[in-house]
Amino acid sequence: MAIFCDPQTRTRDSENAFRMELLEDVSLKRMLYEKPDTLKPPRTDVLLVTPWLAPIVWDGSFNIDILNAQFHQRHVRIGLTVFAIKKYIVFMKPLLETAEKFFMVGHKVNYYVFTDRAKEMPNITLANGRQLEVLEVPSYKRWQDVSMRRMEMIRDYSQKKFINEVDYLVCVDADMKFMDEVGVEILSDVFGTLHRAFYGASRTQFPNERRKASAAYIPPDEGDFYYSGSIFGGTVEGVHKLTNFCHHEMLTDKENNIEAIWHDESYLNKYFLYHKPTKVLSAEYHWENYPGVGTIIKKKRFVLIRKNDTAIRNK
Template sequence: LPFPVVLSVLLVKPMFSPRIFSLISCRRTDVLLVSPWLAPIVWEGTFNRDILNAQYRQKNFVVGVATFAVKKYVRFIEGFLGSANKFFLSGHRVNFYLFTDHPEKVPSINLAPEKRLFIIPVQNYSRWQDISMNRMDIISNHIHSHWRYEVDYLYSMDIDVQMFEHIGVEIIDTLVGTISSWQYTKPRDSNSYERHPESRAAIPHGEGDFYYAASFYGGSVSEVYKLTTACFKGVTEDRANGIEAKWHEESHLNKYLLYHKPTRLLSPEYYWDEELIRPRIIRVKRLSSVRKDLQELERLTLLLGGLRELLVPCSSLDSLVSFFFCREAKCVL
């Protein structure tokens, strides 16, 4: 079989045999293309999107995207939705589920006809860690009550990201994890797994394979329901014992995916951290984090607020504060 045909078989049906895989005259020899449990790893140059689009359009799937913009993260909504509208599953039906504590701050964005936005009010928490860890529970509850009737596949994505290249149906599968850009080249024992045995997220030394980013994961609605329910159960049990996993929900995600293997892995192209130097093997940066320093921005806000109280209010001071704040905000984002 020619290369594109064989690759399309592997990407649509991930449980393939080594014999079939050996027939591929692959155009990538510089990266790992398949996991030890024979799940494909998606890189640029390993799929033909035209073939995949033709196959998936016949099935008329609806894909959901859950994302959270709470507190200061509302500033990332426009960049996220604008880039997702352009690059995420172009031509396919997508429901964006945006959770926010500031619905009134959601900008008006003209989405493509096949894409819909649902704004869902949600409470905030004093600590960002609590916001992060409660996402699993919120997603699980909404799958049970609504989303299982509305979408076929569901993906959770961070709001503080932007897309720069097309992300298409090559991401669709039963259970999908994204390999962390921070951990891809590191030995297994140096990965950021939770190692303290008291935590429900603990992975013993010597165990583990890939390290997955909580910024982008998903799969079929039923599998994401199992994942989020199990992870939040672990979070709840840790809380009851006064424990907080090293990387919060991401630690619990990695524990789950270690023992419930993903049927497809997305390479670090699908979530690149801008703090890292991009190596040659990352030919395409499809999605990446937005550079920011929210802690510094919050400190600056408090500092400027204090200046207003200490000095006599005047229009010139307000103008200076506004100019300085806007200038610094652009620098740290």
């Protein structure tokens, strides 16, 4: 009996076989570490997994050595995006200097700084395998416009640039600094971060958009967590989907003369409600030096820099 193959199928099979030949052999190195105990969870004082089985990353819930080995095998490159518009340029020195000390140490990193003041960028010494690129963008009259336009710009650059240069994107606010290790434990298809002020709050306490006319509207009886707009990310494809959604919802509201209560953060929370993140970062990754936090926050990894908002935002 003769068997005939579709020429297109045969071509696809040949291409797939060729790609497999190009893959490097995976060399597994011996690692010694304490055996996980199924009867002894690493922490019992906090929620470690969401109802949709996404891990919630707290100190003590992961072994960074195992994770580093896995990500090194994949030769990943991580991009960090930040917007330094107007006077926010003053935050680039502490952000980048602390990132070199604590962010993705030992991995390849591309810093992407969007700014209207390229000439004021500080000179930062970078470790091997890490590079800084300044992307010049126009200024905006209001800080709210800067906050919301970043979704559009991250979306556009993800499609035409980032997809060709990095595997993951971490998108952060400028007025933050790293105070402890932030590594590959945060990486996933798409991740959100618990807001420092609402990680223990009820749904009715979340500052979501409550006007039904807004595209960012979330009913008071819905919501898993309240996510910060100060740090989010994922694969380039995952971030593109997130930012594209937020941008289009903003345009919808703009046509109706509506501006969501917390701007891009409101749309981010709407997205994560109906497109669940595959990983959630604890408030360790979005903190401020509050007194009296007890023992829940064991490490303050990514921290807000206190500032005079009026003096910085609109000048």
